[in-house]
Amino acid sequence: MTESARVTESAAAVLREMRWWDIDPVLELERRLFPEDAWSRGMFWSELAHARGPQATRRYLVAEQGGRIVGYAGLVASGDQGDVQTIAVAGEYWGSGLGSRLLTELLRAATAFECAEVMLECRVDNVRAQKLYERFGFEPIGFRRGYYQPGNVDALVMRLTDPSASVPGTDRGTENNHA
Numbered sequence: 001m002t003e004s005a006r007v008t009e010s011a012a013a014v015l016r017e018m019r020w021w022d023i024d025p026v027l028e029l030e031r032r033l034f035p036e037d038a039w040s041r042g043m044f045w046s047e048l049a050h051a052r053g054p055q056a057t058r059r060y061l062v063a064e065q066g067g068r069i070v071g072y073a074g075l076v077a078s079g080d081q082g083d084v085q086t087i088a089v090a091g092e093y094w095g096s097g098l099g100s101r102l103l104t105e106l107l108r109a110a111t112a113f114e115c116a117e118v119m120l121e122c123r124v125d126n127v128r129a130q131k132l133y134e135r136f137g138f139e140p141i142g143f144r145r146g147y148y149q150p151g152n153v154d155a156l157v158m159r160l161t162d163p164s165a166s167v168p169g170t171d172r173g174t175e176n177n178h179a
């Protein structure tokens with residue numbers, strides 16, 4: 001299989017904590033997937049600085065397969081609110097269930113942080129991502145006008161109440177959710 005061939009099953013990808021040495025390959029994916037508003041190296045460093053220890057407020061993950069980073073995601077918890085900061089999957093893995101696995105882990109983290117709700121912003125034209133979030137129970141609650149610059153694209157704000165209910169394997173989880 002060539003590197004760009006479509007991958008239909010994500011089971012072989014391993015999800016693990018993102019570490020500083022992952023930043024370079026993550027940045028490469030970030031620039032490919034978010035060409036207009038990619039995060040900088042410094043932004044990832046600063047997020048990871050809050051991801052360890054008893055005071056940690058962040059959970060960042062990568063998906064790795066065959067030594068290659070093929071996806072990543074991050075969540076910040078502030079008080080009893082979680083925010084999905086980012087979620088991304090290499091193009092050839094789209095539709096493989098990897099986005100669902102990453103989002104499941106973020107919601108597991110939100111549950112561990114005791115978040116009562118999880119928020120996120122998504123470009124209004126990113127229907128694929130919105131469908132993923134809706135399957136997990138996120139609901140649209142409003143817009144942020146011109147949130148994405150350059151381009152002046154609006155963000156759809158979505159909210160999930162009680163993230164623990166969307167995570168399989170928890171007391172209240174169901175098996176039919178993913179993302």
Ligand SMILES: CC(C)(COP(=O)(O)OP(=O)(O)OC[C@H]1O[C@@H](n2cnc3c(N)ncnc32)[C@H](O)[C@@H]1OP(=O)(O)O)[C@@H](O)C(=O)NCCC(=O)NCCS
Pocket residue numbers: 008009010033087088089090093094095096097098099100101121122123126128129131132178179
């Ligand atoms: C949004 C994104 C993370 C989704 O990742 P993904 O890996 O494609 O997500 P999933 O595979 O879990 O789900 C997507 C689709 O695959 C389907 N799918 C899930 N598991 C599957 C499997 N095992 N086999 C085949 N298809 C599957 C889902 O039903 C879903 O289909 P639908 O969109 O028609 O309902 C990815 O498209 C991406 O990185 N986009 C660019 C960055 C981005 O926009 N990030 C979000 C910013 S708000």
